[in-house]
Amino acid sequence: MSTQPNSPGNGIFDVLIVGAGISGINTAYHIQKKLPGSSYVILDTRSNIGGTWDLFKYPGIRSDTDLHTFGFSWSAWKENRAIADGESIARYLKDNAVQERIDEHILFQHRVIAARWTSSKQIWIVTTETSNGQQAEYLARFIVLGTGYYDYNEPLKANIPGLENFEGTTVHPQFWPEDMEYAGKRVVIVGSGATAITLLPNLAKQASMVTMLQRTPGYILPIDNATGNRWYHRIMPTSWSFQLDRWMFMWLAIVIFYFCRAFPSRARKMLESGVATLLPASISMDPHFKPSYKPWDQRLCFSPNGDFFEALRNGRADVATGKIRTIKGRKIVLESGQELEADILVTATGLKLVVGGGIQLTVDGRPVQLADRYTWRTSMLEDIPNLIFVTGYVNASWTLGAEVTAQLLCRLLLFMQSKGLVSATPRVSSARKLQPRLLWNLEATYVKRAAEDMPKCGDSGPWKGRTNYLLDLWRARYGSLVKNMDFAPEM
Known part of the structure; x- marks a missing residue:
C-alpha cells in the first residue's frame, strides 16, 4: 500500500473516488457532511483539480450550460455572468476544494488502470500507475467513478475524407x-x-x-x-x-x-x-x-x-x-x-465517449463489459457490487446529475451502515425482460458511434433513465433502495 492522505487504520477506505473534477469534488463534499466518520481518497491522473477545465485549453473554452446550475448546490456561483470561461471554472473548483479541505484527500498523478472486486473479502482492489511508472494498490469498500464521459487520452477520430x-x-x-x-x-x-x-x-x-x-x-x-x-x-x-x-x-x-x-x-x-x-x-x-x-x-x-x-x-x-x-x-x-x-x-467533431475512464473492471476474476450492463438509477451497474458512476444530463448541467448521484450514494451508505450490510449489487429480475434504452438519447453523431460500447438503461423501475433533476433528486432521497438490489451482510 502506498502512503495516502488520511489513511484509515485498517488500510481500507470506505470510499475511493476516481477523478478530482466536478463529480469527484461534489461527491467528497457530501461524504464529509453526511458520513463524517467515513474515510475517503480521491485519485486523479492529472496534477491539478478541475478535470475537463484543467485539460481543455482551446481559445475561449467555456461552459455550455449556465454556471448557476453548473456550480455546486452547496456553494453558489457568485459571478455576474451565467456562462463562464474554463479558467474561472477551474478556479471555482479549486477554491471550494481548499475551503472544504477536500484537497487534503487528493492524490494527483495517480492513474487508475484497474479495479477488481473480490467477494470473499467484500472489497475493491484498485491498481494505479503514477507519473513515474510505479504501480500501487488501494483497498476500498466503495468506488465512485467521477471520470466524466469522454476519453481524456484519445480524441474522437474525425471521419473527414482526404x-x-x-x-x-x-x-x-x-x-x-x-x-x-x-x-x-x-x-x-x-x-x-x-x-x-x-x-x-x-x-x-x-x-x-x-x-x-x-x-x-x-x-x-x-x-x-x-x-x-x-x-x-x-x-x-x-x-x-x-x-x-x-x-x-x-x-x-x-x-x-x-x-x-x-x-x-x-x-x-x-x-x-x-x-x-x-x-x-x-x-x-x-x-x-x-x-x-x-x-x-x-x-x-x-x-x-x-x-x-x-x-x-x-x-x-x-x-x-x-x-x-x-x-x-x-x-x-x-x-x-x-x-x-x-x-x-x-x-471539432465531438468527443470519444467513455464511461468509467477506460478502467479495467473485474468481478471475482471475470472481466466486466460495460455495454452488457443495465444501469440502476443511472448510478450503479447491473451485477457490479459497490460501484457508483457519475453522469450528467443531456438537457441540463452535468453538476445536477452529479448532485443526484452523490445524494443517492450517501443515502445508500447510511442505509447499509444501519443494517450491518457490506455490499449492494443491482440485479435485473428474471421475471421481466428489460427493453434497452440509450443512456444518452441524443442524435449527435459522436453519441451514436459510442452507443454500442456504453451501458444502457431499461424501460421500467429503477432501470429507467433519468428524466429531470427535481424528480430524480426526489427518487434519490426517498425512492426505494432495495428494489432490484441484493445486499450482503457483514461476514
Whole structure:
C-alpha cells in the first residue's frame, strides 16, 4: 500500500473516488457532511483539480450550460455572468476544494488502470500507475467513478475524407497546443456543436478569416450573459439571491426542454427567428441555420451576448454548409463544388465517449463489459457490487446529475451502515425482460458511434433513465433502495 492522505487504520477506505473534477469534488463534499466518520481518497491522473477545465485549453473554452446550475448546490456561483470561461471554472473548483479541505484527500498523478472486486473479502482492489511508472494498490469498500464521459487520452477520430492530404495544421480542440499561432491565418472549423460555436468568435479576434464548416446546422440560442443585477440581489443576502438564480436557471432549462419537446414546430420558429435578426445580409438562414432535426434532438448551443453572430457581422467569420468530398493541399472541397482555403483545420467533431475512464473492471476474476450492463438509477451497474458512476444530463448541467448521484450514494451508505450490510449489487429480475434504452438519447453523431460500447438503461423501475433533476433528486432521497438490489451482510 502506498502512503495516502488520511489513511484509515485498517488500510481500507470506505470510499475511493476516481477523478478530482466536478463529480469527484461534489461527491467528497457530501461524504464529509453526511458520513463524517467515513474515510475517503480521491485519485486523479492529472496534477491539478478541475478535470475537463484543467485539460481543455482551446481559445475561449467555456461552459455550455449556465454556471448557476453548473456550480455546486452547496456553494453558489457568485459571478455576474451565467456562462463562464474554463479558467474561472477551474478556479471555482479549486477554491471550494481548499475551503472544504477536500484537497487534503487528493492524490494527483495517480492513474487508475484497474479495479477488481473480490467477494470473499467484500472489497475493491484498485491498481494505479503514477507519473513515474510505479504501480500501487488501494483497498476500498466503495468506488465512485467521477471520470466524466469522454476519453481524456484519445480524441474522437474525425471521419473527414482526404484529411491525411491536408498540407496545413490540423488540431483537435481537446489537445490544443499552447504555442498554436493563428493570427492572420485562415481557419476552418469542422463541426457545429458547442465547441465550434465557442471557437469561432474567439479565433476571429486574430485570424484573418474563420469559417465554420458544418454538415448539418444546429440550433443556437443567443442569451444575455449578465446575471446578479436583478432587484432581489439588492435586497437579499448574497447567498440567498444567488441560490434563487440557481433555481430560476434550473426551471428555465426545464421549461425550454419540455416546450421544445411538446411544441417542436413552434419552438423551431422561435429559435430560427431569434437567429435571423442577428445575421448579416451576406449570410442566409437557409441552409446555414435551418436544422433538419427537431429542437433538443441534439443539445442547444448557447451564444452568450450573441458573440457568435457578432463575429459573423464583423466580416471575419463565415459559415459553410455541406459534406466534404476531399481535401487537396490547403483546399477543402465540398460535394457542392465549393472550395474553402485553410491554413489551420480544427476538427471539432465531438468527443470519444467513455464511461468509467477506460478502467479495467473485474468481478471475482471475470472481466466486466460495460455495454452488457443495465444501469440502476443511472448510478450503479447491473451485477457490479459497490460501484457508483457519475453522469450528467443531456438537457441540463452535468453538476445536477452529479448532485443526484452523490445524494443517492450517501443515502445508500447510511442505509447499509444501519443494517450491518457490506455490499449492494443491482440485479435485473428474471421475471421481466428489460427493453434497452440509450443512456444518452441524443442524435449527435459522436453519441451514436459510442452507443454500442456504453451501458444502457431499461424501460421500467429503477432501470429507467433519468428524466429531470427535481424528480430524480426526489427518487434519490426517498425512492426505494432495495428494489432490484441484493445486499450482503457483514461476514
